[in-house]
Amino acid sequence: MPTALNSLEPFRDMDYTRMLERLLLLALPNHVFWLLFFYFFFHSCMNLVGELLRFADREFYGDWWNSDSIQQFWKMWNIPVHRWAIRHIYHPLKLRGWHRGMATMMVFFLSAFFHEYLVSIPLLMLRPWAFTAMLFQIPLGIITAIPFFKGQLGNVIVWSSIVLGQPVAILMYMHDYYWTNWNNLTYNGTTTTA
Numbered sequence: 001m002p003t004a005l006n007s008l009e010p011f012r013d014m015d016y017t018r019m020l021e022r023l024l025l026l027a028l029p030n031h032v033f034w035l036l037f038f039y040f041f042f043h044s045c046m047n048l049v050g051e052l053l054r055f056a057d058r059e060f061y062g063d064w065w066n067s068d069s070i071q072q073f074w075k076m077w078n079i080p081v082h083r084w085a086i087r088h089i090y091h092p093l094k095l096r097g098w099h100r101g102m103a104t105m106m107v108f109f110l111s112a113f114f115h116e117y118l119v120s121i122p123l124l125m126l127r128p129w130a131f132t133a134m135l136f137q138i139p140l141g142i143i144t145a146i147p148f149f150k151g152q153l154g155n156v157i158v159w160s161s162i163v164l165g166q167p168v169a170i171l172m173y174m175h176d177y178y179w180t181n182w183n184n185l186t187y188n189g190t191t192t193t194a
Helices: 006-011 016-052 070-076 079-095 099-124 130-143 152-181
Strands: 186-187 191-192
Touching: 006 016, 006 152, 016 152, 070 099, 070 130, 070 152, 079 099, 099 130, 099 152, 130 152
Parallel strands: none
Antiparallel strands: 186 191
């Protein structure tokens, strides 16, 4: 939390060097927390629920950590949601004559909407950061589909997106939350009015 709080001043002053420093300081603990939550939820909780309900298909995630493209990552990291989106959004759009690319963009658009919705409810503020980050996955997916970016370079792009993308969103939401809810912010003894 102090790392995120200390990022408010560099954002206010538009000090890009210190913003990058704050981003990198937040990246590692955020990613460790994300991996622990992933293991707890997808591996432990989902399998426990699957066992209790005698759910036969226990494939909740694939080896997303080896993904060499953004498309492969999104297919592998949350298989139940991916299958639901294919069945209830993508295929019906294709049956209505939508082009494959447009149907895929609609799936990402709806995913972006719901990601933003899930963030805006607890924060009581609507900002475009999660929505924009999800929509940014579309051009990033197109780039990582180019054969030059496949393999290790694609995997580096996927991991960079995961490791750096979430802290950027956290810092943006935290900045906006503080400026929205507190008119006077104190930085190192100086009071700033929003």
